[in-house]
Amino acid sequence: MLRPMDEVPTPIRRVIQAEAIAWLAENPPDPGASVITSMPDVSELGGHDLAAWRTWFLGAARAVLAWVPDPGVAIFFQSDVRHGGAWVDKGYLVLRAAEDVGAHLVWHKIVCRHPPGTISLGRPSYSHMICLSRVPRSSGRRPGPDVLADAGAMTWSRAMGLTACRVACRFLREETATRVVVDPFCGRGTVLAVANAMGFDAVGVDLSPKRCRAARSLVIGDPEKVALPA
Numbered sequence: 179m180l181r182p183m184d185e186v187p188t189p190i191r192r193v194i195q196a197e198a199i200a201w202l203a204e205n206p207p208d209p210g211a212s213v214i215t216s217m218p219d220v221s222e223l224g225g226h227d228l229a230a231w232r233t234w235f236l237g238a239a240r241a242v243l244a245w246v247p248d249p250g251v252a253i254f255f256q257s258d259v260r261h262g263g264a265w266v267d268k269g270y271l272v273l274r275a276a277e278d279v280g281a282h283l284v285w286h287k288i289v290c291r292h293p294p295g296t297i298s299l300g301r302p303s304y305s306h307m308i309c310l311s312r313v314p315r316s317s318g319r320r321p322g323p324d325v326l327a328d329a330g331a332m333t334w335s336r337a338m339g340l341t342a343c344r345v346a347c348r349f350l351r352e353e354t355a356t357r358v359v360v361d362p363f364c365g366r367g368t369v370l371a372v373a374n375a376m377g378f379d380a381v382g383v384d385l386s387p388k389r390c391r392a393a394r395s396l397v398i399g400d401p402e403k404v405a406l407p408a
């Protein structure tokens with residue numbers, strides 16, 4: 179039964195300034211939680227060389243996957259980089275962490291950062307969006323597009339595009355019983371703001387006090403108006 183609008187609770191947002199892996203270890207998940215996140219690049223982890231970052235990244239992805247409750251999923255949005263002449267494939271690293279902990283691949287989408295056909299000498303022109311579950315799941319009634327031609331508008335340079343956020347949240351809404359979206363590396367809060375706008379409670383964690391402040395106040399008007407791929 180539909181409830182009158184004034185009885186529909188306003189989604190909650192909680193942003194905690196903390197180290198993500200320690201926070202996950204100390205805070206067991208709500209059974210209605212799923213994760214949507216973008217873990218930091220080697221350029222964001224001061225003092226780590228590529229090998230140390232890679233070890234950290236694999237451990238962090240395993241910690242996120244171990245934390246997510248069985249009914250939920252973890253969705254990683256990661257962009258590859260070229261570093262010292264080598265291509266660092268973060269999709270591979272996420273899937274490798276998943277294999278380490280026995281998590282199951284639900285889907286793997288390619289999100290274009292630039293139009294297909296663009297030659298990019300810097301960062302590769304697409305991102306990975308990978309959905310994993312600790313338990314096997316059906317592929318879903320409406321799994322959505324495998325390739326997103328555009329990630330959508332970005333609220334800052336390291337943000338997950340708004341269209342990608344909305345595709346991820348729509349999957350949670352249509353295919354899972356998720357009530358709370360958790361982003362343990364929430365940056366300025368793009369995922370949290372889209373999740374709230376789509377009716378989910380949201381919890382964000384970030385090391386940076388400044389980004390936490392921004393994440394508490396970011397409002398994304400109406401994500402339903404963000405154009406979605408067919």
Ligand SMILES: C[S@@+](CC[C@H](N)C(=O)[O-])C[C@H]1O[C@@H](n2cnc3c(N)ncnc32)[C@H](O)[C@@H]1O
Binds near residue numbers: 199218222386
């Ligand atoms: C790629 S950005 C996240 C962007 C975010 N999804 C958005 O759309 O705004 C990664 C974030 O991880 C944060 N970070 C790095 N190491 C961290 C750690 N150990 N614990 C928590 N946050 C961390 C950084 O401050 C940065 O804001």
